[in-house]
Amino acid sequence: MSLAAATKYFFEQAAQGLDLEPGVKQMLETPQRELLVQVPLVKEDGTLEVYSGFRVQHNDARGPFKGGFRFHPSVDLDEVRGLAALMTWKCAAVNIPYGGGKGGVAVDPFTLNKRELKQLTRTFVSKIFPIIGQKVDVPAPDVNTNAEVMGWFVDKANELARDDVRGIVTGKPIGIGGSLGRTEATGRGVALTTLRLLKWLGKDPTKMTVAVQGFGNNGSWTAYYLHQAGCRIVAVSDVSGGFGNEEGLDIPAMMEYCKTSDKHLLAGYPDADPISNAELLEGKVDILIPAALENQITKENAARIQAPIVIEAANAPTTPEGDAILNERGITLVPDILANAGGVTVSYFEWVQNLQSFYWDEDTVNTHLTNIMHKAFDDIWNLAKERDLTLRTAAYTIAIERVVEAMKMKGLFV
Numbered sequence: 565m566s567l568a569a570a571t572k573y574f575f576e577q578a579a580q581g582l583d584l585e586p587g588v589k590q591m592l593e594t595p596q597r598e599l600l601v602q603v604p605l606v607k608e609d610g611t612l613e614v615y616s617g618f619r620v621q622h623n624d625a626r627g628p629f630k631g632g633f634r635f636h637p638s639v640d641l642d643e644v645r646g647l648a649a650l651m652t653w654k655c656a657a658v659n660i661p662y663g664g665g666k667g668g669v670a671v672d673p674f675t676l677n678k679r680e681l682k683q684l685t686r687t688f689v690s691k692i693f694p695i696i697g698q699k700v701d702v703p704a705p706d707v708n709t710n711a712e713v714m715g716w717f718v719d720k721a722n723e724l725a726r727d728d729v730r731g732i733v734t735g736k737p738i739g740i741g742g743s744l745g746r747t748e749a750t751g752r753g754v755a756l757t758t759l760r761l762l763k764w765l766g767k768d769p770t771k772m773t774v775a776v777q778g779f780g781n782n783g784s785w786t787a788y789y790l791h792q793a794g795c796r797i798v799a800v801s802d803v804s805g806g807f808g809n810e811e812g813l814d815i816p817a818m819m820e821y822c823k824t825s826d827k828h829l830l831a832g833y834p835d836a837d838p839i840s841n842a843e844l845l846e847g848k849v850d851i852l853i854p855a856a857l858e859n860q861i862t863k864e865n866a867a868r869i870q871a872p873i874v875i876e877a878a879n880a881p882t883t884p885e886g887d888a889i890l891n892e893r894g895i896t897l898v899p900d901i902l903a904n905a906g907g908v909t910v911s912y913f914e915w916v917q918n919l920q921s922f923y924w925d926e927d928t929v930n931t932h933l934t935n936i937m938h939k940a941f942d943d944i945w946n947l948a949k950e951r952d953l954t955l956r957t958a959a960y961t962i963a964i965e966r967v968v969e970a971m972k973m974k975g976l977f978v
């Protein structure tokens with residue numbers, strides 16, 4: 565099933581219980597606007613490459629469209645559409661005043677040098693500029709786009725706007741309007757969510773074993789904060805392989821190792837045993853955290869997952885078929901739209917700071933993040949208990965109700 569179809573499937577599972585008018589349902593199932601652009605690049609050897617670029621605006625009933633853009637060869641309209649809808653539901657689930665959008669360019673950024681990548685970014689900005697804006701649609705980093713790329717983005721946007729429009733994109737470097745705490749925010753949010761779940765389940769974090777798939781921005785900070793809370797992280801992986809240690813991995817040492825290792829990967833890290841991706845996902849741990857890629861828990865492996873708790877740090881790591889099997893087996897799953905919402909929440913704080921030209925200290929950022937994540941978790945947890953729903957369906961239910969309410973208030977269907 566495609567990513568857009570999977571997001572629609574989870575939406576429909578919740579929509580069934582909500583008695584939505586068919587027209588309203590149709591408005592929520594389809595994006596408000598889709599833009600496809602040509603992104604030409606003259607490379608330094610003189611050859612011309614023409615890439616496809618996308619920006620999908622799913623829904624802006626609750627505020628500006630919000631969502632990152634990625635540079636990856638697999639980017640296509642279907643993927644961007646699914647991720648844009650996921651952003652609408654994520655922002656509404658944690659109650660921040662944004663809608664959902666997503667973008668990308670179908671390019672392998674590792675085939676370009678830095679100057680070419682900068683030129684590609686600037687051309688992409690000029691192509692999507694007619695439909696974005698500080699109060700309209702606010703992009704951010706995603707796969708293979710980082711703070712440096714956001715710096716290039718804001719410079720081109722300022723030039724086109726002939727104004728300082730730094731709030732047009734989030735995830736910027738601190739010196740040009742980024743927020744303290746943004747880099748760690750997604751992993752911090754995943755850890756906050758995990759610890760909140762353990763609290764309501766009456767489980768002691770210091771007795772928990774954890775496996776984390778992916779050791780990039782999200783996975784490494786997730787592992788770091790759970791390690792700090794006393795959990796035993798027994799397995800992590802990245803694209804270079806899996807690393808296990810029953811005694812518990814030294815996560816700060818692994819993060820330090822990646823700062824200077826080849827391509828910042830874990831390959832060659834000494835104090836761990838090699839394990840396979842399947843061993844990581846299917847190993848005997850208390851908590852499994854997929855934090856790398858889409859479609860990792862599927863109908864093929866869901867029956868073999870041994871962890872009684874799954875926290876979706878990545879976007880869409882579980883397919884609908886995999887999700888159904890986990891549910892049948894009584895596995896508690898915290899969905900992506902709740903678990904990884906810490907990133908967009910601190911992006912929201914960055915935007916607020918940009919619009920006010922008043923910058924917060926890191927404690928203020930983290931205190932607000934903790935409050936928002938705890939409130940969102942508790943609302944979703946309580947609804948799930950009250951109506952006997954999965955946490956995913958409860959999260960979608962709350963999100964859909966908020967978006968429909970906003971559409972109603974704006975008179976979009978009367």
Ligand code: NAD
Pocket residue numbers: 706707708750777778779780781782783801802803804841855856857858877878879880904905907908
């Ligand atoms: P990243 O590029 O920093 O890290 C991705 C990690 O996954 C890397 O360690 C990479 O080596 C690893 N990986 C890739 N293929 C793998 C494989 N086959 N097996 C094991 N590991 C593999 O990206 P990120 O920002 O950490 O994003 C990871 C996930 O989190 C994505 O689904 C992303 O959409 C989601 N997410 C990220 C943020 C954020 O703020 N960074 C926010 C919300 C959601």
